[in-house]
Amino acid sequence: MDQAEGTISNAARDLSNEDLTRAVFASFGNSTSERFQQIMQSLVKHLHAFVSDVQLSEEEWFKGIDFLTRTGHITDEKRQEFILLSDILGVSMLVISMNNQKPAGATEATVFGPFFVEESPRFANGDDLANGAPGEPCFMQGQVHSITGEPIPDARLEIWHADEQGFYDVQYKDLTQARCRGHLFSDKAGHYSFWTVRPEAYPIPDDGPVGDLLHAAKRSPMRPAHVHFMVKAAGYQSLITHVFAAGDQYLDSDAVFAVRSSLIAGLEYHKPGTAPDGREMNTPFYTMSYNIVLVPALE
Amino acid sequence: MDQAEGTISNAARDLSNEDLTRAVFASFGNSTSERFQQIMQSLVKHLHAFVSDVQLSEEEWFKGIDFLTRTGHITDEKRQEFILLSDILGVSMLVISMNNQKPAGATEATVFGPFFVEESPRFANGDDLANGAPGEPCFMQGQVHSITGEPIPDARLEIWHADEQGFYDVQYKDLTQARCRGHLFSDKAGHYSFWTVRPEAYPIPDDGPVGDLLHAAKRSPMRPAHVHFMVKAAGYQSLITHVFAAGDQYLDSDAVFAVRSSLIAGLEYHKPGTAPDGREMNTPFYTMSYNIVLVPALE
Numbered sequence: 001m002d003q004a005e006g007t008i009s010n011a012a013r014d015l016s017n018e019d020l021t022r023a024v025f026a027s028f029g030n031s032t033s034e035r036f037q038q039i040m041q042s043l044v045k046h047l048h049a050f051v052s053d054v055q056l057s058e059e060e061w062f063k064g065i066d067f068l069t070r071t072g073h074i075t076d077e078k079r080q081e082f083i084l085l086s087d088i089l090g091v092s093m094l095v096i097s098m099n100n101q102k103p104a105g106a107t108e109a110t111v112f113g114p115f116f117v118e119e120s121p122r123f124a125n126g127d128d129l130a131n132g133a134p135g136e137p138c139f140m141q142g143q144v145h146s147i148t149g150e151p152i153p154d155a156r157l158e159i160w161h162a163d164e165q166g167f168y169d170v171q172y173k174d175l176t177q178a179r180c181r182g183h184l185f186s187d188k189a190g191h192y193s194f195w196t197v198r199p200e201a202y203p204i205p206d207d208g209p210v211g212d213l214l215h216a217a218k219r220s221p222m223r224p225a226h227v228h229f230m231v232k233a234a235g236y237q238s239l240i241t242h243v244f245a246a247g248d249q250y251l252d253s254d255a256v257f258a259v260r261s262s263l264i265a266g267l268e269y270h271k272p273g274t275a276p277d278g279r280e281m282n283t284p285f286y287t288m289s290y291n292i293v294l295v296p297a298l299e
Numbered sequence: 300m301d302q303a304e305g306t307i308s309n310a311a312r313d314l315s316n317e318d319l320t321r322a323v324f325a326s327f328g329n330s331t332s333e334r335f336q337q338i339m340q341s342l343v344k345h346l347h348a349f350v351s352d353v354q355l356s357e358e359e360w361f362k363g364i365d366f367l368t369r370t371g372h373i374t375d376e377k378r379q380e381f382i383l384l385s386d387i388l389g390v391s392m393l394v395i396s397m398n399n400q401k402p403a404g405a406t407e408a409t410v411f412g413p414f415f416v417e418e419s420p421r422f423a424n425g426d427d428l429a430n431g432a433p434g435e436p437c438f439m440q441g442q443v444h445s446i447t448g449e450p451i452p453d454a455r456l457e458i459w460h461a462d463e464q465g466f467y468d469v470q471y472k473d474l475t476q477a478r479c480r481g482h483l484f485s486d487k488a489g490h491y492s493f494w495t496v497r498p499e500a501y502p503i504p505d506d507g508p509v510g511d512l513l514h515a516a517k518r519s520p521m522r523p524a525h526v527h528f529m530v531k532a533a534g535y536q537s538l539i540t541h542v543f544a545a546g547d548q549y550l551d552s553d554a555v556f557a558v559r560s561s562l563i564a565g566l567e568y569h570k571p572g573t574a575p576d577g578r579e580m581n582t583p584f585y586t587m588s589y590n591i592v593l594v595p596a597l598e
Contacts, residue, residue, distance in 0.1 A: 012551040013558040017396055020556055024389035031516045040516065042353045044388060050345040051393050054338050061385070061394045068381045072371010082367045086360070089343060090323035094350050095360045097316055217330045217339065252311040257319055259312035 021048040070209045078170040080114035084210045087111055087256035088219070096240075096258075105147050107293045110241050110258040113228060115168040120158060123184045126277055128195035133179040135164030135197025138267075138286040139275050140243075142193075144186045144231060147293055151190030155233035155294070158183045159194065161226065166202025186233075193277060198267065198286045199225040201250050214255070221255050224248035225267075229292065236294035243290045265290040320347040366508050373507045377469040379413035383509045386410055386555035387518070395539075395557075404446045406592045409540050409557040412527060414467040419457060422483045425576055427494035432478040434463030434496025437566075437585040438574050439542075441492075443485045443530065446592055450489030454532035454593070457482045458493065460525065465501025485532075492576060497566065497585045498524040500549050513554070520554050523547035524566075528591065535593035542589045564589040 015023055024044045031037035050056075056064075071081045086092045092111040100109035123129055130137075144155040160181040162168050169179040180199075186192045203221035206214055214221050226242035244251060244259060245267040251259050268287045275281050314322055323343045330336035349355075355363075370380045385391045391410040399408035422428055429436075443454040459480040461467050468478040479498075485491045502520035505513055513520050525541035543550060543558060544566040550558050567586045574580050 012553065012556070014560050015392070015396075015556060017393060020389050020393055020396065023556055027518055028516045030518075033515070036515050039353050039355070039359065040512075042349055046345045046349040046352070047388060047390060048393055050341055051390055052397070053345070054341045055397060056338070056394055058394055058398050060338065061391070065379070065381050065385065068367070069371060069374050069379070072368060072374055072381075075368050075371055080364070080368070082364050082371075086364065089346060090319050091346060091350055092360070093314070094316060094319055094347055095355055095357055097314075097319065098351070098354060099357050213339075216332070216335050217327045219326055219329075254311065257311070257314060257322055261313050 017052065021045070024048070067209050067212075074208045078117075079205065079208075081205075081208055081210055083112065083114040084204060084208075085213075087113065087258075088204070088210055088214065090257045093257045102295055103147055105293055106295045107239055107241060107291075108260045108262050109239060110260060110263060111256055112230075112240050113256075115160060115170060116158075116228070116230070117160070117170060117178070117181065120160070121178050121182045123182045123194060125184055125187055125191070125193050126195070127182075127184070129159060129180055129182040130163075130195065130197045131177060131179045133163040133169070133197050135200070136284065136286060137195060137281065138198040138288060139195050139277060139279075140193065140227065140288045140290070141191065141276065142290040142292060144190045144192060144233065144292045144294065146236070147295060151186075151188075152233045152236065152294060153186055153188045153190055155186040155190070155192075155231055155236075155292075156183055157186065157192055157292075158228075158230040159196075160228045161196065161199045162202045163197050164200050166200050171205070195279075196227075199227050199245060201225045201248055204255055219255065220250075220253060222250045222253065223255050224250035224259065226263075227288070231292055231294065233294060235297055237297050239292065239294060241292075243288065245288070316351065320344070323347070366511075370508045377416075378504065378507075380504075380507055380509055382411065382413040383503060383507075384512075386412065386557075387503070387509055387513060389556045392556045401594055402446055404592055405594045406538055406540060406590075407559045407561050408538060409559060409562060410555055411529075411539050412555075414459060414469060415457075415527070415529070416459070416469060416477070416480065419459070420477050420481045422481045422493060424483055424486055424490070424492050425494070426481075426483070428458060428479055428481040429462075429494065429496045430476060430478045432462040432468070432496050434499070435583065435585060436494060436580065437497040437587060438494050438576060438578075439492065439526065439587045439589070440490065440575065441589045441591060443489045443491060443532065443591045443593065445535070446594060450485075450487075451532045451535065451593060452485055452487045452489055454485040454489070454491075454530055454535075454591075455482055456485065456491055456591075457527075457529040458495075459527045460495070460498045461501045462496055463499050465499050470504070494578075495526075498526050498544060500524045500547055503554055518554065519549075519552060521549045521552065522554050523549035523558065525562075526587075530591055530593065532593060534596055536596050538591065538593060540591075542587065544587070 028040040075081045096109050144152040206221040225245040225248050231239045244264045246264050272282050327339040374380045395408050443451040505520040524544040524547045530538045543563045545563050564587050571581050
């Protein structure tokens with residue numbers, strides 16, 4: 001039997017656990033970019049520490065591989081389960097929070113979420129974005145302005161939210177058009193306005209791997225009602241945020257930890273009558289107002 | 300304008316970064332299983348520490364989401380990119396190493412790798428597993444025995460390895476049969492033997508997301524030549540390991556940190572003539588011998 005080659009122990013073989021971590025760390029020591037190297041070496045350090053701390057078993061490792069595989073396979077152009085995972089682990093909000101320290105008065109950022117879609121339909125101010133989505137009519141308006149109060153015209157506002165059923169358009173299997181989704185531009189005085197349906201609280205999709213995690217943790221998948229905004233204007237920092245509906249029962253238990261008090265706006269009920277834009281409503285309707293305050297772009 | 304609901308600051312909203320980590324940690328505090336809770340809470344702690352330590356930017360976060368998505372999408376029943384990722388980050392070897400502390404003399408474990416396939420063809424001892432794979436003939440044999448030297452009959456040995464081109468059968472797009480892959484059982488004296496082709500050093504697949512990582516790190520994708528074994532026998536702990544070919548130039552720079560000196564076996568060259576099993580060879584051939592030493596199962 002020729003069992004072994006010899007007794008030479010080289011740094012890159014027969015690695016004990018600490019040496020292994022050091023060797024993997026060192027393997028990123030010649031990276032093409034310093035930033036990539038910093039990120040990967042930190043990742044290696046923390047990932048190995050996690051595996052060691054919990055003494056991860058081989059079966060648990062296999063479950064982890066299977067979890068990530070299922071998360072990848074359920075992800076497509078309409079469902080982003082990795083973002084959902086990042087959201088429920090608070091990673092999204094941590095990244096948003098670290099990178100968006102704003103001066104007083106500026107609109108705070110919150111999570112992007114998994115339901116944004118590129119190339120939404122364009123609308124004019126006052127149009128109805130609902131496009132037939134189920135729900136009660138809601139008129140939303142506000143002004144985009146700077147922290148010093150100057151109106152910001154021509155800001156591009158991307159808007160998307162869930163309907164009365166708690167679903168985004170992309171969650172309806174056979175729906176091909178956008179609903180409760182679109183973009184428009186602020187007018188000369190920085191004002192924006194649109195009709196849509198009243199946003200509703202909803203459970204994040206819990207029929208996939210992320211749902212399995214939530215169920216195992218006995219965590220609620222509910223998010224308070226909100227409207228997503230992504231706002232871009234020349235000379236200003238882009239803003240990704242939500243406007244939350246005041247009074248929602250889930251404001252203090254958001255499944256993705258994304259609520260900021262400054263992002264809560266009143267959702268006012270109105271009997272049939274004249275809406276703020278002069279439209280005659282023969283059904284009850286709601287109004288929401290929210291001003292969006294942008295910070296100048298960095299030089 | 301009805302900008303804010305009030306000044307009440309609740310634990311679950313307006314979370315600063317440290318409070319956010321605490322809130323996510325706490326959200327797993329009522330889990331269905333204690334072990335699940337321990338793993339998730341440790342994961343949250345380390346993941347948040349990583350994100351904070353490197354001050355991950357939003358763009359980098361998006362890149363991470365995109366990386367995981369691509370890793371999921373390239374993974375199918377024949378390619379397991381998440382295992383490959385775990386391998387090149389040393390996580391696989393760390394898990395293997397932590398969970399397989401063996402008594403002296405026992406065959407050490409090493410990584411599983413991404414190329415195992417369920418339901419391999421069955422062979423008898425002495426059969427040729429190559430099934431037409433390109434490469435030079437190689438006869439491999441050994442004995443499965445206990446740490447006290449008792450032969451272990453009827454051990455099931457799953458064997459898989461790369462051919463002369465450095466490819467596993469599953470890496471050939473149009474190949475539907477198994478090549479250099481199969482299972483057999485040790486005989487009454489614990490012996491096993493089979494013909495195959497000489498295993499070759501090879502690059503792990505670097506045309507996907509994991510390859511992008513390796514290239515960005517200027518890391519070599521090469522692995523030293525090896526034959527995978529998974530060995531199961533009643534009354535003994537299962538073993539997942541490789542046998543490496545002595546003299547390979549990559550033994551000290553394995554892309555997945557998996558080499559153990561005790562797993563290296565001589566790969567002997569022979570001129571045409573009689574092989575150890577009596578077969579007359581009219582071409583040069585190789586032999587490899589390796590005894591597999593199993594540890595009793597835990598009660």
